[in-house]
């Protein structure tokens with residue numbers, strides 16, 4: 001049923017200078033197939049291109065998804081071929097392995113935002129930061145904390161991203177979800193049990209297609225949002241390649257960054273993977289870091305913090321191995 005004839009071989013360098021670590025070099029070609037709907041399947045795309053960390057090997061198959069219909073078609077292809085599927089938003093919380101991912105990576109670009117009063121219906125590929133800024137500019141409160149988080153809306157719902165004592169679930173009203181079998185679900189917020197950096201979607205197989213949010217009118221929303229972005233600029237290494245905080249905070253009053261800092265680990269590095277001098281819970285890629293070096297550094301932090309404080313730090317990031325989450 002798929003018209004998978006090879007159209008042509010792309011002769012483009014997949015390495016974009018400045019965005020991705022140089023060790024990938026230019027790589028010759030990605031074979032491109034097309035389907036009836038015009039969906040392009042590519043092979044051998046480096047996942048480092050799609051992670052804010054700039055780290056990761058190749059995906060066996062890769063496609064950009066711009067509509068729910070394309071997502072359905074991609075799932076059907078994955079079922080036929082028996083492929084594992086990974087939905088990717090902005091890649092701001094994923095550590096991809098150096099061996100890549102032996103399945104189908106679907107980059108979510110379902111990118112729309114419709115407003116109706118204080119309600120927004122937003123595509124899962126839409127920028128979460130932009131949503132936070134736009135709502136605050138409208139004098140609407142609920143997602144001021146999102147500004148500066150380089151996430152997609154789908155990724156933010158999946159991770160229940162949060163900051164400044166607020167989280168995504170707080171403003172969420174409903175989620176449109178497509179499971180891997182191709183069935184569509186509309187979930188109300190009340191049906192979904194969220195907690196700290198956790199959503200029930202982490203136990204499910206499928207894609208968040210869109211989400212709706214309800215906001216509260218507030219004259220201070222824009223001021224609050226500007227304060228938040230100002231604080232981020234001062235306290236986070238935003239100019240570096242990273243995937244945000246590596247570890248979950250062990251408790252509401254204890255921050256992982258503070259513990260790592262107290263153990264004297266700031267600046268510590270393995271290869272080009274280094275603990276940020278600006279924020280101890282950030283690991284930054286100095287240019288040519290490998291996933292293995294990041295993993296080794298994570299283990300080193302865990303061991304040192306445990307030995308010195310008795311606290312076992314748990315990673316908050318998603319580690320994606322050759323065969324899925326690890």
Ligand SMILES: Cc1cc2nc3c(=O)[nH]c(=O)nc-3n(C[C@H](O)[C@H](O)[C@H](O)COP(=O)(O)OP(=O)(O)OC[C@H]3O[C@@H](n4cnc5c(N)ncnc54)[C@H](O)[C@@H]3O)c2cc1C
Pocket residue numbers: 052086087088089090091092093094108124148149150151152153154155156157158159160161162163201206207208209236237238242243244245318
């Ligand atoms: C500089 C910086 C600052 C950050 N600050 C914060 C912060 O303040 N608070 C915070 O919580 N996080 C923060 N993060 C981490 C990150 O932005 C969040 O975890 C975010 O929610 C990830 O969204 P994403 O679209 O990048 O998801 P990705 O990294 O692309 O994916 C993360 C997980 O979500 C899944 N996923 C993504 N989209 C979908 C979808 N549509 N359907 C189903 N599954 C999906 C993926 O399969 C993966 O398992 C920061 C990161 C950076 C780099």
